[in-house]
Amino acid sequence: MNQIQKFRQVIDPGSLRVRLTIGIAAFSTLGLGSLAIWTSLKMQQILINSHKYNIERIADRLPRDVKIYSEMMPPEQGLQKSVDSLTNNDIFIWVKGSENKIIAKSQNWNQLSDTAASELMSLTEMSVKPQVTQVKQRYFVLCGGSLPVKGNVLGKLFVVQDVTREQKMYLAMVQSLGIASSLVILVISVAIAFYIQRSLQPLRQLSQMTEVISAADLSEAQLSIDRAPSEVKELAQTFNMLLSRLSLAWEQERQFVSNVSHELRTPLTIVHGYLQSVLRRKNNLTTTQIEALETAATEAEHTIRLLQDLLDLARADSGYLHFSLNPCVLNDLVVEVVGMAQKFSDRQIIIEATHQTIEVKADYNRLKQVFLNLIDNAVKYSEADTPVIVKLYQQEDAAVIQVCDEGYGIPLKHQSRIFERFYRVDETRNRATGGTGLGLSIVKTLVESMGGNVTVRSRLGEGSIFTVTLPTSSSLENRYSHQIS
Template sequence: MNGLAWLQNIWHQGKQRFNPHSLQFQLTVGIALVSAVGISSLTAVIAWQLDRLIVTSHKRQVASLAKRVMETVEIYSQMMPTPAAMEKAIAHLTTGDILIWIESPDGEVVAMSEALAMGNWERKVLEIADQGVSPTPQMYAINQGYWLLCGNTLEIQQQDWGTVYLAYDMTGDQRMFYRLIGMLGGVSVVAIGGMTIAIAYYIQTALKPLQQMRQQTAALSAEQLGKEALALTNAPSELHQLETAFNQMLKRFHESWEQQRQFVSNVSHELRTPLTLVCGYLQSTLRRGQNLSEPQQEALSIAASEAKRTVQMLEDLLELARAENRHLHFRQEPLLLNDFVVEVVDMAKQYSQRTIEFKPEQSLVEVIADRDRLKQVLLNLIDNAVKYSEPEQPITIIVEQDSNRGIIKVCDRGFGIPLAQQSRIFERFYRLDDARCRTTGGIGLGLSLVQTLVAGMDGTVSVRSQLGEGSTFIVTLPSLDS
């Protein structure tokens, strides 16, 4: 199992590093491809020029030797008969790489190098010559070898004695050239690989400021807009300009956020008192409304219910505003969760008319918390579970102890929360389903208030949920021992 987890971790890291859509991958591959094309093209040009230089040099050497053969034959012919002069000149100029022979005008070979006379495989060059060769040396592939052949008219004392042929074996030079090209290609591949690694490292280093920017922006929250600012290290001037513009934007966001919070706080405060009076008058009228008709009583009942809901919303907004302005005070005290949760469950059963099961820890769980704030948290979570589960499904409250933390779990068997939305349900005014929230009366403040209150008691709140199986909200608080 550990081996499988290790392989999965390696695979995940590889996918992140070699993500084809990442800027680092695209820049590395692009520059590496351009470098590879450039080095390959340079290698090809060098190989072509070198091959051309070798062949041209040998062609000049063969042409010069062919001319020298004719001059030598003419010199020897002044001292001996012409056929003997031909043999003498050929024997004098033939080497291991050079074959020379002379054909008479009627096509008969009258003189040749010893290798040809011995009938070695080089006689195949005679077959090529019989098909006609150019006076200018040309390359031919013979028996997996490479030969330069040329044929020139032999005139001695202005008399045509036939054609002198010269063949030069450049197989060794060509094979050495191909080995050199192979080595050059290998060096090019190593150079391309080394450049790719160097380019990848350089680009990774160059993109580190962007990674810093991503990490810092990911850690920002609405409460930190006015306190935090991007600070990039070892970044180019363009990214410093982006850093400055981004920090200015954060400042404007912070100012706008502060104005919005102040507006919400002021409006909530100004509306709470008159709405509370309206709610009181409506309830008083309902209690003394014996002379009212049934439609009038129903209308007043709806108005009183909506007024009460609006007052509760304003109370929640004011609580959040106090917490953000650090005006919300907590009276932390030792609290025995086993007894406290029983009290809250009994209270919740009275107003919800639902089955609420309590599963306490066998041992006593004592935490440090604010009694009133914790009661508000649990009632909010129970109310949330009641709203988003079927009436016949029970709500379960679990109390546990985990090292130096006390844990309270509120479990329902309701609709569940999609995984993509679980990270947002604690945001203010965020609602999963507007249609469902209208029927349940939720406005998206309850869980945000829960998170604020729990954080004020040095605790945490989280959720585990699966569609169709329900949700579990987990509140952890510091224990008395910690």
């Protein structure tokens, strides 16, 4: 499968390089092919057509010579005399009378093989216009017609010239010309392909440069290509202006989210505090008022968490999210987090951890926030009578923490986007569960900021497994010492 993908990358019918190469190669083939055909016709005209003209001239002259000789001697002798006078090593002449009986012929038939001579002699008709015919691996120009003398037809005239050497030379030259044209077309196509590939290299560089640009790099990203055509340089400048506008819009959006989150969080916190205070002194309140205040307090708390998540993400995007990285024993952290989750969720949460002490360098409070979010996510989207399992183990130089549930599962098409902000799986992720749609995004941001990564593996109806991988303290020390050495 990988080989097929590589082949498609090299030979992509939709790519500009392949289209240009095929187009130019096709025009080159058409041009060289036309030149080769024209050259072949000219070669045939030079090598063969002169013989055709000679044979046609002999066929026209022989009746006149016979008429002249017949006035001086008997017709049979005059006919033979005329045939002998027009015959040479390559020209063969014979005349057939009634009942196809040969009444005169040239004296050079011994130069032909018996089979070739007999096959030529067996011919009963010939075209008035000279034609090239192959007989027993030899080539002849044939021409014929009637032989009138003094108003009487003596018989049928047959004139043949052996053009084997010229015809073979012509065929060999046509073959050589075809091979040479094919090689030239192949060389031109390869040269054109390399030239086009080299010419399109600036566009490929431009594509590679844009692929690595992320939202965090927009303010510093600049596309610069030194040795490139003017059109590509103009395209790079247009991209740079587009990146500048995107950077400005992205910065304004982050600043707006940060300001709104910060400005709204304080008054909402005050409102939530007042609501909690009123609810604690609820002696003079009716049941309806108490329910309304509890709903308002719950929604205020939910909005405060949402604003806090937005503020954390905005700070992370701006690079202002503070991390206090210190050695942390994951065994103790997992026990503490599970205890807190069991207290607030009243669910069975099982720890499967190795007895080996696993230590990482991370922000203790941020890491606690990560695991609380993952456990809270597992509790929300699984049945109350199913356990949540937290696994802790070390794999080579990495610490691995897995939060497993037996819940609804996540469809495969949604798994690649589950860590996006505000992304929800429509079937199971809704407001009724109490989620903000930012929990997993917060998890991903925090884990990656501490040098780790988080992944998900899930099946519908079987549950989900969220895996957090962090480098251990020993691996970080080894890496640091290796860089120093």
